[in-house]
Amino acid sequence: MLRAFLLIVVGLAGDPEHGELFQKWGTALADASEKVGVTRERLVYLGEAKDEGRVHGRATRDEIEKALAGFAQAAGPDDVVYVVLFGHGSYDGQSARFNLPGPDMTAADFDRLLRRLRARNVAFVNTASSSGPFVEALSAEGRTVIAATRSGAEQFSTLFGGYFVEAFSAEAADADKNTRISMLEAFQYAKAEVTRAYEREGLLVVEHAVLDDNGDKIGSQTPSPTGADGKLAAALSLGSAADAAPLPDDPRLRALYLERRELERRVESLRLLKDSMPPAKYASELERLVIEVALKTREIRKLEGAPTP
Numbered sequence: 001m002l003r004a005f006l007l008i009v010v011g012l013a014g015d016p017e018h019g020e021l022f023q024k025w026g027t028a029l030a031d032a033s034e035k036v037g038v039t040r041e042r043l044v045y046l047g048e049a050k051d052e053g054r055v056h057g058r059a060t061r062d063e064i065e066k067a068l069a070g071f072a073q074a075a076g077p078d079d080v081v082y083v084v085l086f087g088h089g090s091y092d093g094q095s096a097r098f099n100l101p102g103p104d105m106t107a108a109d110f111d112r113l114l115r116r117l118r119a120r121n122v123a124f125v126n127t128a129s130s131s132g133p134f135v136e137a138l139s140a141e142g143r144t145v146i147a148a149t150r151s152g153a154e155q156f157s158t159l160f161g162g163y164f165v166e167a168f169s170a171e172a173a174d175a176d177k178n179t180r181i182s183m184l185e186a187f188q189y190a191k192a193e194v195t196r197a198y199e200r201e202g203l204l205v206v207e208h209a210v211l212d213d214n215g216d217k218i219g220s221q222t223p224s225p226t227g228a229d230g231k232l233a234a235a236l237s238l239g240s241a242a243d244a245a246p247l248p249d250d251p252r253l254r255a256l257y258l259e260r261r262e263l264e265r266r267v268e269s270l271r272l273l274k275d276s277m278p279p280a281k282y283a284s285e286l287e288r289l290v291i292e293v294a295l296k297t298r299e300i301r302k303l304e305g306a307p308t309p
Helices: 016-035 061-074 107-114 133-138 160-169 183-200 231-235 251-272 279-304
Strands: 004-010 043-047 080-086 089-091 096-098 121-126 143-147 210-212 237-239
Touching: 004 016, 004 061, 016 043, 016 080, 016 160, 016 251, 043 061, 061 107, 080 107, 096 133, 107 121, 107 133, 121 133, 133 143, 143 183, 143 231, 160 183, 160 251, 183 210, 183 231, 183 237, 183 251, 251 279
Parallel strands: 004 043, 004 080, 080 121, 121 143
Antiparallel strands: 089 096, 143 210
C-alpha cells in the first residue's frame, strides 16, 4: 500500500510578521495532511519550538538531515516522500539557499539527502524567495520539484506558500472533482491565486512559480496532465478538499465562513506585499480588511447564537 511521508520545514522569516505567517502555513499543512491519512509517525514538522504540540524540533540543518535519514529507513520504494519548505531563500549569483538558524542549506545539500531515499517518487516544494535554482539542481526521474520563483533573482517574500496550503481545503482547487488535491492542482491553484492577489493591489507580479516532473531540469509555468511537465504531479495526491477543512452545514453560515476565509487570505497576502506598496496605501488597505474580517466574524457569531462583544 502506498504511504505518504511528509517533512514540513519552517525556516527563518526575517521578522515576526513573516514568521507568524510561515508558521501558520506549516501548521495548516500539518493539520490538513493528518486529516487525509498522513499518520503522525510519517510526519515530521520542524519550525519554532514555541508552537507547542505541533512542532517536533527546530528547523536546523541537523534536524532536517535526521528527518530525511529516518524517511530513508522507513519509506519503501512504493511510498512517496513529500518535502515542503516555508520561509526565506537567498541567491548569491551562483547558488540558492534556504535560510535556517545556523548553516543554510543549498539545493545540492537537499539533493544529497534525497538520493538516499528508497522511495521512487519524491515531491519537493520550496515556497521561499529565490527558490528557482532548486528546480535545475533537484530535477531527476521520479521527482516533482516545485519552486515559488522561476529564478534566484526573484527575491521578494512570496505569497505562493499560503495559497499552496490553502489548496488542500479549497473546493475550487479540485479541478477534476475527485475530492483529492494533487500536487499539480495545488500548484495551479496557488499560481492563479498569487496572480489575483497582485492584481487586486495593482502591483506587478514579482514571483512566477514553476514545476518540473520530467527530469529535464527545466521548470514549467504552465504544467498540465498532458504536457511535458505535469503528468507525475497530477498523480501525486496528499490532501482532500472534502475532508481537510469541514464547513458548517447551514448554507448561510457556510457562506459567511467562506467570505471570512477570503478576507483573511487577503490580509495575509497584503502583509507579504507590504514592501512593494506605498506605506499609506498599505496601512489604509490593511485597516479596511481587518475591519471587514471583524464585521464578518460578528455576523457569524450572531448567526451561531454566540454573544457578540
